[in-house]
Amino acid sequence: MTDEPDMPPSMEEQAAGWALEVGHDPEKLVQAEAWCAADPARRAAFERSRAMLGRMDPALHGLYEKGLLLQIGNPRPVSQETHAPPKPSYWKYAIAACLGGLVIAGLAISAIGRSQVSIQPQSPPALVPTDDDTPQVLITRAGEVRNAILTDGSRVILDTDTKLLVWIDHGRRKLELDHGRARFDVAHDPSRPFTVSVDGATVTALGTMFDVERRSHCQVKVLLLRGKVAVSPPCRANGKVTDVARRELKAGERIVFADAVVTQPQAQPEPAPASDSQWASGLKNYSDVPLKEVLAEVNLYTPRPIMIASPDIGEIRVNAELRIRDTDSVARNLARALGLTVDNSNSNQIMLKK
Secondary structure: OOOOOOOOOOHHHHHHHHHHHHHHOHHHHHHHHHHHHOOHHHHHHHHHHHHHHHHOOHHHHHHHHOOOEEEOOOOOOOOOOOOOOOOOHHHHHHHHHHHHHHHHHHHHHHHHHHHHOOOOOOOOOOOOOOOOOOOEEEEEOOOOOEEEEOOOOOEEEEOOOEEEEEEEOOOOEEEEEEEEEEEEEOOOOOOOOEEEEEOOEEEEEOOOEEEEEEEEOOEEEEEEEEOEEEEEOOOOOOOOOOOOOOEEEEOOEEEEEOOOOOOHHHOOOEEOOHHHHHHHHOEEEEEEEEHHHHHHHHHHHOOOOEEEOOHHHHOOEEEEEEEOOOHHHHHHHHHHHHOOEEEOOOOOOEEEEO
């Protein structure tokens, strides 16, 4: 008896595979978007799979991502995350086949329902807001990066040293970034705009992916990876937002409010460097960036910072790809590339010297 040849995955299974890949590694979004762009049917299948994935039991996410996701509303402890290596392809396609099958089954049931009975619109998932309007709180410590799935199916990646407050119920999706940086992959729901506030600034979206960063008071950066968002400036004098002050971003744009003084309406959308979105993967490409700026970001991830022996070292321009969460590796690679030496004699810091 001869083995029958493997059947190629169906479009629904491929779409489910991309949905899983993007959920596990947001950097795969560009490849997924290219796959979708070839055929509107692919786009529709991809969105169906993502919606189905957002509604699934978190056990399936755990099988693919081995517990790196935190289900908001059903929390479980999550230790400091290290992004796992890619899983064997047979797991990915087995899960994708199951997910694709569920999507197809859902479409078939929906079609039968339309032809035979009157189907009432499904109500939103049962959520349990607290009586005193207490938010759910997500926190990461220094050096920790964490993934979370919100109760509406939206996904969040919290960068190091981040605090996020979440209010989600039948009528709203409101979040507040107290400090740090987060990526939001928003589940589409026109009836409940998804709003992130920070220092009085607001970012409003329906279904999109964007980053919000706040490291100092009134200094806010918003980066749009997909879709469209409206951004109002932080720290407004009268608390009001005019149409002139509000800005809309397109995919690949960012807006930076870098001045703590209330002059924020002057900030304008601008093309975002490709490296702006790379923090989520932990591997970042720096091109002609002063060393002091590189170290400022790297040191966010460690209790043992990399220091420089003299100010002139901080002005050296860096062109390198670095694993920003691995401080020892960063120090070694920078020293090798820039002709510096590494001094590890102090247990509290790493020193770069000429």
